[in-house]
Every structure is written in structure tokens, then in C-alpha cells.
Amino acid sequence: MNRLAxxxxxxxxxxxxxxxxxxxxxxxxxxxxFQVGQGEVFGFLGPNGxxxxxxxxxxxxxxxxxxxxxxxxxxDTVSQERAVRRSIGLVFQQPTxxxxxxxxxxxxxxxxxxxxxxxxRERQIRRLLTMVELWKRRADDVRSFSGxxxxxxxxxxxxxxxxxxxxxxxxxxxxxxxTRRRIWEYLDELRATDGLTIFLTxxxxxxxxxxxxxxxxxxxxxxxxxxxxxxxxxxSGDLITIVSPxxxxxxxxxxxxxxxxxxxxxxxxxxxxxxxxxxxxxxxxTFQLPxxxxxxxxxxxxxxxxxxxxxxIREEASSDGRPKKSSRWRGR
Amino acid sequence: xxxxxxxxxVVAYREVLRFVRDRSRVAASIIFPLLFLAIFGxxxxxxxxxxxxxxxxxxxxxxxxIAMAVVTGALAAGISVATDRxxxxxxxxxxxxxxxxxxxxxxxxxxxxxxxxxxxxxxxVGPLLGVDLSFSVIIRxxxxxxxxxxxxxxxxxxxxxxxxxxxxxxxxxxxxxxxLVFLAGVFFPVDSVPVWxxxxxxxxxxxxxxxxxxxxxxxxxxxxxxxxxxxFGHTMAITEEVLVVGALGSILFAAAAWKFTRTE
Numbered sequence: 001m002n003r004l005a006x007x008x009x010x011x012x013x014x015x016x017x018x019x020x021x022x023x024x025x026x027x028x029x030x031x032x033x034f035q036v037g038q039g040e041v042f043g044f045l046g047p048n049g050x051x052x053x054x055x056x057x058x059x060x061x062x063x064x065x066x067x068x069x070x071x072x073x074x075x076d077t078v079s080q081e082r083a084v085r086r087s088i089g090l091v092f093q094q095p096t097x098x099x100x101x102x103x104x105x106x107x108x109x110x111x112x113x114x115x116x117x118x119x120x121r122e123r124q125i126r127r128l129l130t131m132v133e134l135w136k137r138r139a140d141d142v143r144s145f146s147g148x149x150x151x152x153x154x155x156x157x158x159x160x161x162x163x164x165x166x167x168x169x170x171x172x173x174x175x176x177x178x179t180r181r182r183i184w185e186y187l188d189e190l191r192a193t194d195g196l197t198i199f200l201t202x203x204x205x206x207x208x209x210x211x212x213x214x215x216x217x218x219x220x221x222x223x224x225x226x227x228x229x230x231x232x233x234x235x236s237g238d239l240i241t242i243v244s245p246x247x248x249x250x251x252x253x254x255x256x257x258x259x260x261x262x263x264x265x266x267x268x269x270x271x272x273x274x275x276x277x278x279x280x281x282x283x284x285x286t287f288q289l290p291x292x293x294x295x296x297x298x299x300x301x302x303x304x305x306x307x308x309x310x311x312x313i314r315e316e317a318s319s320d321g322r323p324k325k326s327s328r329w330r331g332r
Numbered sequence: 333x334x335x336x337x338x339x340x341x342v343v344a345y346r347e348v349l350r351f352v353r354d355r356s357r358v359a360a361s362i363i364f365p366l367l368f369l370a371i372f373g374x375x376x377x378x379x380x381x382x383x384x385x386x387x388x389x390x391x392x393x394x395x396x397x398i399a400m401a402v403v404t405g406a407l408a409a410g411i412s413v414a415t416d417r418x419x420x421x422x423x424x425x426x427x428x429x430x431x432x433x434x435x436x437x438x439x440x441x442x443x444x445x446x447x448x449x450x451x452x453x454x455x456x457v458g459p460l461l462g463v464d465l466s467f468s469v470i471i472r473x474x475x476x477x478x479x480x481x482x483x484x485x486x487x488x489x490x491x492x493x494x495x496x497x498x499x500x501x502x503x504x505x506x507x508x509x510x511x512l513v514f515l516a517g518v519f520f521p522v523d524s525v526p527v528w529x530x531x532x533x534x535x536x537x538x539x540x541x542x543x544x545x546x547x548x549x550x551x552x553x554x555x556x557x558x559x560x561x562x563x564f565g566h567t568m569a570i571t572e573e574v575l576v577v578g579a580l581g582s583i584l585f586a587a588a589a590w591k592f593t594r595t596e
Binding site: 062083095097101105113114115 | 335339345350419422424526
């Protein structure tokens with residue numbers, strides 16, 4: 001993979017160079033290279049199994065890379081793992097709280113484990129529990145907490161030792177929209193006040209929109225890296241989706257008659273035109289196959305992902321397991 | 333080094349905290365000695381009566397049952413590791429700047445601390461069974477119980493690195509408790525059982541822990557009554573037995589720490 005998009009201004013807080021991880025015959029992560037600057041929100045966007053969690057696990061020192069290097073705040077994730085652990089906070093996809101203890105006891109354990117001074121510990125526990133609106137529930141067992149409360153507590157815990165970087169692995173999975181919004185409010189606040197750097201993985205497009213920059217990852221490789229706006233902007237014009245009982249024939253017709261490059265997902269065929277409103281009347285008049293519906297819309301990150309990888313982000317990887325096309329993006 | 337120390341105390345602190353907060357576990361550890369007292373106090377003595385050397389069966393078995401409580405509690409360190417793995421909390425521990433060896437040590441120390449509470453409770457019912465307990469006996473007994481606990485917890489943690497699920501570890505440990513306890517001279521003197529049993533018992537490190545505790549409580553002239561442990565014609569003294577348990581424990585613990593560091 002060649003050089004992708006801009007590098008952040010100033011010293012990178014996360015510096016990843018040609019990172020790879022092999023499990024037997026499987027290349028879970030292949031030659032991943034990127035930098036994240038101070039105070040940046042950086043997202044890894046890709047379907048399940050794309051290598052997001054493997055990458056995050058390597059950055060957190062819990063898994064050794066089989067090739068390449070990664071450093072956090074100038075510290076190498078392999079040779080200086082303890083120092084790295086001290087400078088990162090983590091919120092895992094799976095809950096990692098002790099349900100048998102209270103919210104406060106969970107935080108206190110964390111503070112002891114990271115060797116915080118007593119005054120810092122008490123100040124941080126109070127500040128963060130207040131921020132995530134759990135101060136009043138601090139003496140309650142985590143067992144009695146809802147999913148959203150638990151995630152908020154985990155975020156508070158991840159920030160307790162004042163890390164340089166907060167890693168969030170799929171922070172929104174299983175949360176209601178209201179909780180998601182609240183969590184992003186906390187994170188934005190911390191970014192503004194503390195210059196916190198955030199690295200997150202997600203397969204939700206709307207969450208990726210919160211990022212300053214996104215790396216689109218598929219089959220263990222970064223296929224594009226840019227701001228959400230520029231990724232979307234690179235898709236010229238409007239997207240037209242037709243739903244047809246014979247999608248293959250419909251796609252052929254679009255290709256032959258209009259010289260366009262359609263993508264088929266299930267029974268819908270999607271293609272890009274410079275101006276949808278002007279294009280549609282003529283298209284419908286000449287189209288010779290049955291049609292269920294037609295829609296015109298502006299591109300979203302979902303479309304970007306589809307365009308880059310040849311498959312939708314939510315569907316399982318196709319059996320041949322290869323991205324169908326991404327050549328158009330390589331030159332950027 | 334500081335990370336080993338911090339790892340050990342943080343993890344041990346949580347083990348104790350979890351124990352204290354779990355009412356059913358606290359209740360069970362209080363009920364166990366009472367149950368024990370009721371059953372053994374009421375029934376056993378009348379049936380079997382006095383053994384050789386003027387020691388009655390209950391006095392013989394009592395130290396063994398203390399060792400049994402210690403062993404069962406120590407093996408639970410392995411269950412605790414597997415539970416943390418399943419609940420996800422192990423990741424929180426692993427990603428903290430703590431040494432892996434320290435984490436393992438914390439699990440062992442935590443199990444020993446919890447086991448010690450049970451030991452103390454069992455000791456408290458001792459006088460009611462006619463077991464003579466002086467302060468000096470208790471002072472010498474506690475370190476032996478702790479060493480035995482640390483040694484056996486190494487085994488429990490080692491198991492949890494191979495059998496990874498909580499359920500699996502629980503099954504394995506139940507399977508192990510049986511031979512470890514029954515072939516340790518808790519219920520019968522190992523010098524006067526069939527040869528095959530004698531060999532297995534003397535290869536079992538718990539035997540030496542049981543006998544050390546017994547010697548502390550009942551005096552060192554047990555051997556002359558045929559109730560001690562003789563290895564190749566040599567009667568084991570308390571110090572030797574503690575050394576055997578300590579040495580085996582160190583090996584088990586080193587293996588557990590090595591395996592845990594490698595796999596996690």
C-alpha cells in the first residue's frame with residue numbers, strides 16, 4: 001500500500017509502521033501504516049473480521065505483531081510495553097468490569113493497579129464519575145447497572161490514570177442512540193480540555209462521522225485514509241439505486257447503454273452519475289427491464305465503503321474473500 | 333520489582349474484597365466448620381474410638397481436615413483466574429502496568445488469605461472437639477498452612493492456563509481434590525495402608541503438609557505410634573516436610589507464572 005492521505009501536524013502520538021499480524025496461515029493485519037496526532041479522533045472503519053480488533057490489541061501491547069512496529073507517545077509497544085500501558089486507556093468491546101464490586105471499587109482497583117497517588121486518585125474518581133453521571137450510583141454494585149451505565153463506567157475507568165490516548169473498541173455496540181450521543185459529548189469535552197487523543201474502531205458509519213480522520217480497513221489492509229468529508233467528496237455526483245427482479249441484467253444494461261460502472265448488492269444495483277435529477281427521466285424512458293423502485297441520494301460513508309471494497313460493511317465477507325476493486329482510490 | 337509487588341497486592345486485595353462482599357461465601361465458610369463439628373463431634377468418636385498411641389480418631393483427622401480446607405481454597409485460585417477470564421475482568425488486569433508474575437502471586441496470596449480465614453474458624457471449633465490448642469500451636473500452624481496454600485494454588489493456576497473455561501477448571505479441580513486429599517493421610521495413616529496407596533500418598537506433596545500440621549498439633553511422637561510419615565525408613569520432621577512442600581510449591585508456582593506469562 002502506498003502513502004495514504006495527510007500525516008497529522010506535529011509529533012504523532014500514535015505511529016504505526018508496516019504493522020502486521022499473522023495467525024497461522026491467516027494474515028489478520030497486513031502492512032498497516034498510519035500516524036495519529038495529538039488531540040485527534042482517529043477511526044478504524046471496517047466490517048467484523050477486517051482486522052480492527054487485532055490492530056487495537058497490538059497497539060495496546062496485548063498481542064505481539066509478527067511484522068512492523070508501533071509506538072504510542074514515542075514508546076515502542078513491544079520493548080516498552082509497561083510504559084505504553086501507563087499512557088493508554090482502554091474500553092473494550094466486551095465488558096471488563098467486576099460486577100461483584102461497586103462502581104467506585106472498580107475505579108479504585110484501577111487506580112491502585114496504575115499506582116496513582118491518593119490525592120490524584122480521589123480527585124479523578126470524583127471528576128470522572130460526575131462526568132459520566134454515575135457519582136450518585138457510586139456505591140451500587142455494577143451488577144445492577146444497565147448496559148449504557150456500564151459502558152460509561154468503563155470510559156470513566158479508562159480515563160482515570162490520565163492517559164495520552166484512549167482506545168475504544170466498538171464503543172457504540174449495543175447502546176441506544178441517546179447513550180451514544182452522551183458518550184460523544186464526554187469525549188468531545190475531554191478532547192477540548194485535556195487534548196486527549198482518541199483511537200476507535202467501528203462498523204457504524206454515523207460513528208465514523210465523528211472522527212477527524214478515518215482509515216477504511218478491509219481484509220487486514222487500509223484501503224483508504226482521509227477525513228470523512230474528503231472520502232465522501234471523492235465520490236462524484238449522486239448515487240442512483242434501482243431495485244430490480246433481475247439485478248444482473250439490469251446492471252448489464254446500465255453498463256452497456258450508459259457506460260457506467262454499477263455495483264450489485266442483493267437485488268439492488270447502484271451507480272454514480274454527475275447529476276441524478278437530470279439523468280433519471282431519460283434513464284427511465286429507455287430502461288427495458290421491470291423495476292421495483294428507483295432512488296437518488298448523496299453519497300454516505302456506506303457508499304464510500306462499498307465503492308472501496310466492493311461489498312457492504314454489514315454483510316459477511318464474500319466467499320472469495322477479496323476486495324473487488326479499489327484501484328480508483330490508490331492514486332490519492 | 334515494584335510491578336511484581338503492586339500486582340500481587342492489588343490482585344490479592346480484590347480477591348479478599350470479593351470474598352468479604354460475597355455473603356454466601358462468608359456464610360459457607362462459617363457453616364462449614366460448624367457442620368464439621370456437628371458431624372464429627374456427634375458420630376465418629378463413638379464408632380472408632382481410640383487409635384494407637386492414645387490418640388482418638390477425631391484428633392487424628394482434625395489436622396487433616398484443616399489441610400483439606402486449605403487445599404480446596406488454594407485450588408480455587410485457578411477457578412478465580414478462569415472466572416476473570418470469562419467475565420472479561422482479566423483483560424483489565426492484564427492491560428494494567430503490572431507484572432504477570434505479580435498477578436499470579438496476587439491470586440495465590442488472595443486464596444491463601446481466604447483459606448486462612450477458614451483455617452482460623454476451624455481452629456475455633458477445635459477445643460469443642462477436645463483438641464488441645466495452645467497459642468504456640470496456632471502460631472506455628474499458620475505459616476505451614478500459608479506455605480501449603482501458596483504451593484497448591486500454583487497447581488490451580490497452572491490448570492487454569494491449560495483448561496481455559498471456568499467450567500472446565502472447576503471440573504478438573506474437583507477431580508484433583510479427591511486424590512490429593514484422600515491420598516494425603518487425612519483419614520488414614522499413610523504408613524499403614526496398602527503398598528500402592530502408600531506409594532501414591534508419599535508422592536503427594538499434600539501428605540507432608542497434612543503431617544506437618546498434625547505434628548504441630550499432636551506432637552512429634554506420632555511416628556512411634558505408626559501415625560507419622562516414613563520415607564525410605566526416615567521419619568519426616570516438620571522442617572523437612574515444610575521444605576518439601578515449599579520446594580514443590582516453588583516449582584509449581586514458577587511453572588504457573590511461566591505458562592501464564594506466555595499465554596496471556
